[in-house]
Amino acid sequence: MTVLVLGASGTTGSRLARQLIEHDIPVRRAGRSPSADVRFDWTDPVTFAPAVREVHAVYLVAPLGVADPEPIMTPFLVEAQRAGVQRVALLSSSAIPVGGIGARLADFVPGWTILRPTWFATNFTGDHLHARSARAEGEIVSATEDGRVPFIDPDDIAAVARHVLTGLEAPRRDLVLTGPEPLTFDDVAAELTTHTGRDVRHRRISVTDLSARLQQDGIPAPFADLLAGMDAAIAQGAEDRTTSVVEEITGRPPRSFRSFLTR
Numbered sequence: 001m002t003v004l005v006l007g008a009s010g011t012t013g014s015r016l017a018r019q020l021i022e023h024d025i026p027v028r029r030a031g032r033s034p035s036a037d038v039r040f041d042w043t044d045p046v047t048f049a050p051a052v053r054e055v056h057a058v059y060l061v062a063p064l065g066v067a068d069p070e071p072i073m074t075p076f077l078v079e080a081q082r083a084g085v086q087r088v089a090l091l092s093s094s095a096i097p098v099g100g101i102g103a104r105l106a107d108f109v110p111g112w113t114i115l116r117p118t119w120f121a122t123n124f125t126g127d128h129l130h131a132r133s134a135r136a137e138g139e140i141v142s143a144t145e146d147g148r149v150p151f152i153d154p155d156d157i158a159a160v161a162r163h164v165l166t167g168l169e170a171p172r173r174d175l176v177l178t179g180p181e182p183l184t185f186d187d188v189a190a191e192l193t194t195h196t197g198r199d200v201r202h203r204r205i206s207v208t209d210l211s212a213r214l215q216q217d218g219i220p221a222p223f224a225d226l227l228a229g230m231d232a233a234i235a236q237g238a239e240d241r242t243t244s245v246v247e248e249i250t251g252r253p254p255r256s257f258r259s260f261l262t263r
C-alpha cells in the first residue's frame, strides 16, 4: 500500500507525506536531498525504477520549469506500469490547458487523477516573491488588475491527493481545486495588512514590466513571460470561480485565505 511522494520536500508533497503518516499509510518520500527515503531526480532516469519498486500509488509532481514535461515523464510512467503501480495523482494546475501527459495517464495506470489547483495561498508566505516584497517594500506587485483568484490552502490539495490515492476508487478525471472564495490582489493586500499588522498594498504593473521583474528575480525569460501571461489571464477572469471538489472528495469545505493566514 506504499505511496511514493515525488516533490516530497515541496509545498504539497511535504503536506501529503505528513498526512499519509498521520493516517498510518506507508510513505516513500522521493527527492534529491539526503533526507529523502529514496533518491529521485527527473534528470537521472536510473533513479526511476528503485523509486517505484513495490509501490501502490504515486503522487506525481512534474519536473519544474520545463515547457513540455512529457518526454521526461513518459519513461517514469513506463517504469511505474512495469512495477505494477495502481494509482497516480498528477499535480497540474488550473492554469495549464488539459492534454499533454495528463491525457495519457490512463495508458499507464488503471486509477488516475489530475489535480488542477488554482493559485496557492502559500505564494504570500515564506520565501516567495510576493512575501519578500510585502516584507521589504510593503507591497505585492501583479498584473492581475481587479482579477480574482480563489486561493487554495495546499493542505487542502494534499487532503484531496490522499483521498484519491488511498480511497476505494480513483476518480479517473480532472479535478479543479479551489478555495472557498475568489479574492482580488487588493483583498489579499488587505488581509496581509490585517494579519501582519503592517501596511501592505497591491501595486498594479503591466505584463511586460512583471516579466522583467520576475527575470530580475532570477526566473528565465520564457518562464517569466509565461508566469506574467498567467497574471493577464487572471485579469481577464480566468480564475474567477470556485468548485466544490475539495468538499466532495474530503467531506469538509476548503479553508479560506484568512484561516490559512491565521494558522
Ligand SMILES: NC(=O)c1ccc[n+]([C@@H]2O[C@H](COP(=O)([O-])OP(=O)(O)OC[C@H]3O[C@@H](n4cnc5c(N)ncnc54)[C@H](OP(=O)(O)O)[C@@H]3O)[C@@H](O)[C@H]2O)c1
Residues within 6 Å of the ligand: 006, 007, 008, 009, 010, 011, 012, 013, 030, 031, 032, 033, 040, 041, 042, 043, 061, 062, 063, 064, 091, 092, 093, 094, 117, 118, 119, 120, 123
Ligand atoms: N504555486 C502555485 O500557486 C501553483 C498553483 C497551481 C499549480 N502549481 C504547480 O505546483 C507544482 C509545484 O509543486 P509544489 O509547489 O508542491 O512543489 P515546490 O514547493 O515547488 O517544490 C518542488 C519540488 O520538486 C522537487 N524537484 C525539483 N527539481 C527536481 C528534480 N530534478 N528531480 C526530482 N525532484 C525535483 C523538489 O525536491 P528536491 O529539491 O528535494 O529534489 C521539491 O520537492 C508546479 O508544477 C506548479 O505548476 C503551483
